[in-house]
Amino acid sequence: MQDINVHGKSFTMTDELIQMMDEMIRRGKIELGFPLCSDNGNVISGTHCIGDACSIKIDAECPHGSERIGSFHTHPMSTSEPSIADIALAMNHYLQEKSLGVDCRGGEMDNTIRCDIVNASDVRKNIKTLLQAYEEMHLKGYTNTPASEFPALQSLFDVIEIPRAAEKPKYGEMRAMSRDEIDFGINKDEMQQAARKLGLSVSSSIPKMKILSMIEKAGYSFVVQPIMSGDRVMYAAKLEKTRNL
Ligand SMILES: [Zn+2]
Numbered sequence: 001m002q003d004i005n006v007h008g009k010s011f012t013m014t015d016e017l018i019q020m021m022d023e024m025i026r027r028g029k030i031e032l033g034f035p036l037c038s039d040n041g042n043v044i045s046g047t048h049c050i051g052d053a054c055s056i057k058i059d060a061e062c063p064h065g066s067e068r069i070g071s072f073h074t075h076p077m078s079t080s081e082p083s084i085a086d087i088a089l090a091m092n093h094y095l096q097e098k099s100l101g102v103d104c105r106g107g108e109m110d111n112t113i114r115c116d117i118v119n120a121s122d123v124r125k126n127i128k129t130l131l132q133a134y135e136e137m138h139l140k141g142y143t144n145t146p147a148s149e150f151p152a153l154q155s156l157f158d159v160i161e162i163p164r165a166a167e168k169p170k171y172g173e174m175r176a177m178s179r180d181e182i183d184f185g186i187n188k189d190e191m192q193q194a195a196r197k198l199g200l201s202v203s204s205s206i207p208k209m210k211i212l213s214m215i216e217k218a219g220y221s222f223v224v225q226p227i228m229s230g231d232r233v234m235y236a237a238k239l240e241k242t243r244n245l
Helices: 015-027 084-095 120-140 179-185 188-197 208-217
Strands: 002-006 009-013 032-039 042-045 067-075 102-107 112-118 157-162 220-229 232-241
Touching: 002 112, 015 032, 015 042, 015 067, 015 102, 015 112, 067 084, 067 112, 084 102, 084 112, 084 120, 179 208, 179 220, 179 232, 188 208, 188 232, 208 220
Parallel strands: 009 042, 067 102
Antiparallel strands: 002 009, 032 042, 032 067, 102 112, 112 157, 220 232
């Protein structure tokens, strides 16, 4: 769940919505998306739209009674960074009062959901910037230029990243931990203890990730297992012999 602030109003992106975005990112190949609509402050999806490999048009309506705040679409084989077209369109919609000017993209390559929100304070004074962006797009003949190459337009937006629900293993299930999870979840002391249990000699000056490499070379890897502690589920990391697949 994530709250986003749009022109002083707070909207909630529910876990179900973020999960829907996740699933679309994983489908890849063509751009998929939907309008983002507010139903009493909860962000819900409008009708789903299908684009092609590099563009999508989200004309669909929001469900009756809800307010359009913007749109979401995927970037297959690309990152969550917006194209000039993405944010120019968001600003255009905002100026025409068709939406609140929120544009979210899910990048397959960076596996990130990023939203750009029109910063309303003096956006109307910057119509020239929008027109210049359109001219630039027209001159380049394509609209997939990253918005970062047009800083004047990008500076009119606030950027937020939507945190994703971490994929948690089911109770009792063992799962190999990714290196990122190890980096966050296991501190250096624990890493040293684990290495020493395997008989590896590790001095305190060896960095954590180096110790991990030694452990992996010794044929072991970390797995995580959910355990019950009172009525709470906790996660325990332990070493297991790496299986050769
Ligand atoms: Zn896009």
